[in-house]
Amino acid sequence: xxxxxxxxxxxxxxxxxxxxxxxxxxxxxxxxxxxxxxxxxxxxxxxxxxxxxxxxxxxxxxxxxxxxxxxxxxxxxxxxxxxxxxxxxxxxxxxxxxxxxxxxxxxxxxxxxxxxxxxxxxxxxxxxxxxxxxxxxxxxxxxxxxxxxxxxxxxxxxxxxxxxxxxxxxxxxxxxxxxxxxxxxxxxxxxxxxxxxxxxxxxxxxxxxxxxxxxxxxxxxxxxxxxxxxxxxxxxxxxxxxxxxxxxxxxxxxxxxxxxxxxxxxxxxxxxxxxxxxxxxxxxxxxxxxxxxxxxxxxxxxxxxxxxxxxxxxxxxxxxxxxxxxxxxxxxxxxxxxxxxxxxxxxxxxxxxxxxxxxxxxxxxxxxxxxxxxxxxxxxxxxxxxxxxxxxxxxxxxxxxxxxxxxxxxxxxxxxxxxxxxxxxxxxxxxxxxxxxxxxxxxxxxxxxxxxxxxxxxxxxxxxxxxxxxxxxxxxxxxxxxxxxxxxxxxxxxxxxxxxxxxxxxxxxxxxxxxxxxxxxxxxxxxxxxxxxxxxxxxxxxxxxxxxxxxxxxxxxxxxxxxxxxxxxxxxxxxxxxxxxxxxxxxxxxxxxxxxxxxxxxxxxxxxxxxxxxxxxxxxxxxxxxxxxxxxxxxxxxxxxxxxxxxxxxxxxxxxxxxxxxxxxxxxxxxxxxxxxxxxxxxxxxxxxxxxxxxxxxxxxxxxxxxxxxx
Amino acid sequence: xxxxxxxxxxxxxxxxxxxxxxxxxxxxxxxxxxxxxxxxxxxxxxxxxxxxxxxxxxxxxxxxxxxxxxxxxxxxxxxxxxxxxxxxxxxxxxxxxxxxxxxxxxxxxxxxxxxxxxxxxxxxxxxxxxxxxxxxxxxxxxxxxxxxxxxxxxxxxxxxxxx
Numbered sequence: 001x002x003x004x005x006x007x008x009x010x011x012x013x014x015x016x017x018x019x020x021x022x023x024x025x026x027x028x029x030x031x032x033x034x035x036x037x038x039x040x041x042x043x044x045x046x047x048x049x050x051x052x053x054x055x056x057x058x059x060x061x062x063x064x065x066x067x068x069x070x071x072x073x074x075x076x077x078x079x080x081x082x083x084x085x086x087x088x089x090x091x092x093x094x095x096x097x098x099x100x101x102x103x104x105x106x107x108x109x110x111x112x113x114x115x116x117x118x119x120x121x122x123x124x125x126x127x128x129x130x131x132x133x134x135x136x137x138x139x140x141x142x143x144x145x146x147x148x149x150x151x152x153x154x155x156x157x158x159x160x161x162x163x164x165x166x167x168x169x170x171x172x173x174x175x176x177x178x179x180x181x182x183x184x185x186x187x188x189x190x191x192x193x194x195x196x197x198x199x200x201x202x203x204x205x206x207x208x209x210x211x212x213x214x215x216x217x218x219x220x221x222x223x224x225x226x227x228x229x230x231x232x233x234x235x236x237x238x239x240x241x242x243x244x245x246x247x248x249x250x251x252x253x254x255x256x257x258x259x260x261x262x263x264x265x266x267x268x269x270x271x272x273x274x275x276x277x278x279x280x281x282x283x284x285x286x287x288x289x290x291x292x293x294x295x296x297x298x299x300x301x302x303x304x305x306x307x308x309x310x311x312x313x314x315x316x317x318x319x320x321x322x323x324x325x326x327x328x329x330x331x332x333x334x335x336x337x338x339x340x341x342x343x344x345x346x347x348x349x350x351x352x353x354x355x356x357x358x359x360x361x362x363x364x365x366x367x368x369x370x371x372x373x374x375x376x377x378x379x380x381x382x383x384x385x386x387x388x389x390x391x392x393x394x395x396x397x398x399x400x401x402x403x404x405x406x407x408x409x410x411x412x413x414x415x416x417x418x419x420x421x422x423x424x425x426x427x428x429x430x431x432x433x434x435x436x437x438x439x440x441x442x443x444x445x446x447x448x449x450x451x452x453x454x455x456x457x458x459x460x461x462x463x464x465x466x467x468x469x470x471x472x473x474x475x476x477x478x479x480x481x482x483x484x485x486x487x488x489x490x491x492x493x494x495x496x497x498x499x500x501x502x503x504x505x506x507x508x509x510x511x512x513x514x515x516x517x518x519x520x521x522x523x524x525x526x527x528x529x530x531x532x533x534x535x536x537x538x539x540x541x542x543x544x545x546x547x548x549x550x551x552x553x554x555x556x557x558x559x560x561x562x563x564x565x566x567x568x569x570x571x572x573x574x575x576x577x578x579x580x581x582x583x584x585x586x587x588x589x590x591x592x593x594x595x596x597x598x599x600x601x602x603x604x605x606x607x608x609x610x611x612x613x614x615x616x617x618x619x620x621x622x623x624x625x626x627x628x629x630x631x632x633x634x635x636x637x638x639x640x641x642x643x644x645x646x647x648x649x650x651x652x653x654x655x656x657x658x659x660x661x662x663x664x665x666x667x668x669x670x671x672x673x674x675x676x677x678x679x680x681x682x683x684x685x686x687x688x689x690x691x692x693x694x695x696x697x698x699x700x701x702x703x704x705x706x707x708x709x710x711x
Numbered sequence: 712x713x714x715x716x717x718x719x720x721x722x723x724x725x726x727x728x729x730x731x732x733x734x735x736x737x738x739x740x741x742x743x744x745x746x747x748x749x750x751x752x753x754x755x756x757x758x759x760x761x762x763x764x765x766x767x768x769x770x771x772x773x774x775x776x777x778x779x780x781x782x783x784x785x786x787x788x789x790x791x792x793x794x795x796x797x798x799x800x801x802x803x804x805x806x807x808x809x810x811x812x813x814x815x816x817x818x819x820x821x822x823x824x825x826x827x828x829x830x831x832x833x834x835x836x837x838x839x840x841x842x843x844x845x846x847x848x849x850x851x852x853x854x855x856x857x858x859x860x861x862x863x864x865x866x867x868x869x870x871x872x873x874x
Binding site for chain 2 (some may be wrong): 012042439
C-alpha cells in the first residue's frame with residue numbers, strides 16, 4: 001500500500017470522465033424507445049422525479065463513498081466499503097462492485113465492437129448498399145453478429161472485438177491521468193460535436209414535428225401505470241451509471257479536499273443533455289419522419305439493437321450524404337461506448353492494484369486475459385443467451401442491489417450526518433439541506449421499492465426462467481423439419497390432423513406443394529448464391545447482391561408487398577418468427593419458415609387445447625400434468641403457451657423439441673439447461689472474487705490493521 | 712445565476728402546469744370520399760354520443776372501422792364497444808344507421824386520416840425539458856470553469872508566501 005495512488009489532473013477531467021462513463025448506447029437508443037412507449041412527454045414527469053430523488057442523490061453518495069475510500073488507498077468497492085463500514089464482512093458486499101462492472105464489460109465491449117465494425121462498413125460503402133431495405137439490412141446485422149461475415153479470413157465480429165478490446169486496454173494502460181482523463185477530454189467534446197451534427201440534421205428534416213410529436217405528445221393516462229414509473233426510475237438508474245461501482249472507483253482518485261458536489265452534478269447534467277436533448281431528438285423522430293407515422297409503434301418497440309443497427313442505418317441511407325451520416329452515427333455511438341467501457345475496466349484494475357498489490361502492467365495483463373476469455377464467451381454464446389444473462393445479472397440485478405446497499409450504508413451505517421459533512425467538504429456549491437432528508441429516507445426507500453418492484457415485475461420471471469418454454473419454435477428446435485412437413489401434408493395421427501386443421505391456408509399451400517423438387521431447386525439456388533458470395537469476397541452486401549435478392553424473390557413469385565397482406569401476419573408471434581426467417585430466399589426455406597411461424601402462432605392461441613380434440617395417448621407426462629392443472633383452472637398465460645408448445649412438440653415426437661434449443665460453439669444445447677449451467681458459473685466466479693478478497697485481506701492483515709486503527 | 716433560475720422557474724412552472732392540462736390534439740381528419748377534400752377535423756365521442764363534424768351522427772349508429780373494429784351508439788347514447796385506437800394512417804369508416812331491431816337502414820362511408828403532429832402539450836414538455844437541462848448545464852459548467860480560475864490564484868499566493 002506504500003505506492004502512491006494517482007489523482008485526476010483537473011476537475012473538468014474527472015467530470016468528463018464520469019459523464020463519459022454515464023453516456024453510452026442507452027442515451028441514444030434506450031431512452032427514446034422507453035420514453036415513446038411510456039407516455040411520451042408525460043414520461044418526463046416520473047423521469048425527472050426519479051432524477052431528483054434517486055439519480056442525483058445516489059450519484060452524490062457514490063462520489064462521497066469513493067473519495068472517502070480513496071483516502072485509505074482503496075479504489076475498488078471491497079476496500080471502500082470496508083473502510084467506510086469498518087467491519088470485516090463489508091468487503092464481501094463490495095464484491096458486487098467488482099462483479100457488476102466486470103460482467104457488464106464482458107459483453108459491453110463486444111456490443112461496442114459492432115459499432116466499430118459498422119463504422120468500417122460505413123466507410124467502405126457496404127452499409128450504404130445494404131441499407132436499401134429492411135430484409136437486407138436485417139440480414140446484414142444478423143450475419144454480422146452470428147460471425148458469418150468475414151474480414152481478412154476471420155469473422156468480422158471477432159476481428160473488431162479484438163481491436164476494440166485492445167483499444168480499451170490501451171487507454172487504461174496509461175493510467176487514470178494520462179489514459180482515462182486524457183481520452184475523456186478528447187472524446188467527450190467530439191461526442192458532443194457529432195451529436196450536435198446529428199441533432200441539426202434531424203431537426204432540419206421536413207415534417208419533423210410529426211416525429212417529435214410521437215415522442216413528446218403527453219399521454220397522461222400512462223401516469224397511472226406503475227410500469228411507467230418503474231421504467232422511468234430504471235432509465236435514470238442505468239443512464240447515470242450509478243450502482244455499478246465505476247463512479248466509486250473514479251471518485252477514489254479525487255483529492256481529499258477537492259469538490260465532489262458540483263462535479264457530480266455537472267456530470268449528471270452533461271449526461272441529461274446527451275440523453276434528453278440529443279438522444280431524444282435523433283432516433284425516434286428521424287425514424288418516423290423517414291419511414292412514416294404508420295410505422296411509429298413498431299419503430300418504438302423495435303428494441304435497442306434493431307433501432308441502432310437496422311433502422312437507423314436505413315434511415316441515414318435515405319438521406320443525401322448517406323455515407324457521411326452513417327459514419328457520424330456509428331462513430332458517435334462507438335465513442336459513447338468506449339468512454340463507458342473504460343470506466344467499467346477501472347474498478348477491476350483498481351482492485352488488482354490497490355487490494356492485490358499488483359503493478360499496472362500485471363493488472364492489465366491479468367484482466368486482458370480474463371476479458372479475452374469471457375469476451376469470446378460472449379462472442380460465441382450470443383445466440384445461446386450469454387449476453388442476455390450477463391446483462392440481467394450484472395446490468396440489472398447487481399446494479400440495483402449494489403445501489404441499494406450503498407445508499408443504506410451511507411445513510412444508516414456511516415450515518416447521514418457524517419456522510420453529509422464528508423460530501424460537502426471542499427464543495428464548490430452548497431448542496432441544499434433538503435437532500436440530507438432525501439438521502440436519509442427517500443432515496444433508500446425509493447431503491448428498496450424499486451428493487452422489490454423490479455423483482456415482481458420483471459426479475460422473478462427471468463430468474464425462474466418462466467415463459468422460456470413458450471418461446472416460438474426455431475430451426476434449431478427441429479432436427480428434421482422435412483418430416484414435420486410430411487406429417488402435416490399426410491397426417492397419420494389424430495393430433496397431426498388437428499395441427500393441419502389449424503395451419504393457415506397460405507402455409508398449407510406451401511406444404512401441399514412441397515416435394516423433393518423444391519429441395520433440389522433450393523440446393524441449386526444456394527449454389528448460385530454461394531457463387532455470388534465467392535465473386536464478392538468478403539464484401540457482403542452490394543448492389544449486385546440486392547438485385548440478386550430481388551430477382552430470387554421474383555422468381556419465387558412472392559413479392560414482399562404480397563407477403564405483408566397475408567392474414568396470418570396479423571398474429572404477433574407469427575410476425576416475429578416470420579420476420580426473423582423472412583431472409584430465407586428459396587421456396588424450401590420459405591416453407592420451413594412458414595411452418596415454424598405457424599406452429600409458433602399456435603403456441604400463443606389461448607384456447608388451442610380447448611378448441612380442439614386431441615388424442616392424449618401421444619402426450620408426455622409433462623403435458624398431461626399441465627392439462628390436469630388446466631382443468632383446475634390453475635394455469636396462467638405463460639403456462640397455457642407452454643402447454644400448447646408441449647402439445648405441438650408431442651405431436652411430432654423426436655422431430656420437434658418441446659424445450660427451446662440453442663447453439664453454442666457448434667453444438668446444439670438445451671437452452672434452459674445451458675442457462676442454468678451459466679448461472680452456476682457466474683456464482684462460482686462471484687465466489688472466486690470473494691475468496692480472493694478474503695485471502696488477500698488475510699495475507700496483508702488488513703482486518704487486523706482496521707481493528708488497530710479503530711482502537 | 713440564482714435570479715435566472717428563479718425567473719425560469721416562475722416562467723416555466725405555469726407553462727408546465729398548463730401543459731399538463733392540455734389534451735392531445737385531435738388526431739382525426741375526415742376526408743370526403745368524393746373529392747378527397749377535408750370535410751371535418753373532428754370525429755369523436757363526446758360523452759356517450761358519436762359526433763361527426765360536431766353534430767350528433769345519428770340517434771342510433773353502428774360505426775365500423777376496417778381492420779380496427781366497430782362500435783354502436785344506441786338511442787340513449789350508450790357506446791357499446793371497447794376503446795378503439797386507430798393506428799396512424801388512412802382508414803375507411805363505415806357508418807350504419809340502425810333501426811330498433813338493429814338492422815341497418817342506411818349506410819355511408821368516410822375516409823379518415825389519423826395524423827401524427829406535435830401538440831401544444833408536446834411542445835411545452837419538450838421546451839420545458841430542454842430549457843431545464845440547458846439551464847442546469849449552464850449553471851454547473853460556468854461554476855466549474857469559474858472556480859477553476861479562482862483556484863489557480865489561491866495556491867500562487869500561498870506559494871509566494873512560502874518563498
